[in-house]
Amino acid sequence: MVKSVLNILTYFEPVKTLSRELNDLPNVLYNPFRNQYRGTLVNKHLSSLRASPNSVVLGVLDVDAYVEPLNFIFGLATPYLMTATVYVRRLKLGANEEKLTTRVLKEVIHELGHIFGLEHCVNRKCVMSFSNNVFEVDHKELKYCEKHYGELIKKGFKVSNALKLTQ
Ligand SMILES: [Zn+2]
Numbered sequence: 001m002v003k004s005v006l007n008i009l010t011y012f013e014p015v016k017t018l019s020r021e022l023n024d025l026p027n028v029l030y031n032p033f034r035n036q037y038r039g040t041l042v043n044k045h046l047s048s049l050r051a052s053p054n055s056v057v058l059g060v061l062d063v064d065a066y067v068e069p070l071n072f073i074f075g076l077a078t079p080y081l082m083t084a085t086v087y088v089r090r091l092k093l094g095a096n097e098e099k100l101t102t103r104v105l106k107e108v109i110h111e112l113g114h115i116f117g118l119e120h121c122v123n124r125k126c127v128m129s130f131s132n133n134v135f136e137v138d139h140k141e142l143k144y145c146e147k148h149y150g151e152l153i154k155k156g157f158k159v160s161n162a163l164k165l166t167q
């Protein structure tokens with residue numbers, strides 16, 4: 001899983017990646033009444049662990065989380081903190097290791113898309129479409145639609161065209 005995530009990050013060049021194991025998340029980030037982590041606070045916490053300035057922090061966490069008013073989130077991007085998270089726990093539903101990895105990668109590039117300024121997409125195949133459930137995650141591709149891919153390029157991000165949806 002970690003290897004696959006690090007591999008997809010090489011599609012965004014030039015990029016240097018540093019991967020670290022995370023220690024337990026502080027209790028204050030957890031809401032015991034909901035048995036879930038507070039997404040906004042988790043991103044603030046991860047942002048404070050940043051190893052180098054001007055970097056993006058991406059947390060891939062095997063826990064469940066939420067932000068009000070949602071019941072749960074698959075991920076959360078906080079662009080001003082350049083920090084994004086992907087929550088693996090609910091992506092596991094009905095998935096073997098391979099399917100789970102694909103779902104995680106989709107949510108990783110979805111959240112990175114937000115960090116790089118992209119909004120949600122009406123194209124259900126585009127990875128920037130919002131997913132309410134794992135079936136919608138499965139339905140979308142591990143790629144950006146032409147419009148969103150074009151936006152990334154226009155902003156100066158060098159993104160491999162392997163992540164561009166052509167149809
Ligand atoms: Zn989103």
Ligand SMILES: [Zn+2]
Binds near residue numbers: 123127128129
């Ligand atoms: Zn799109």
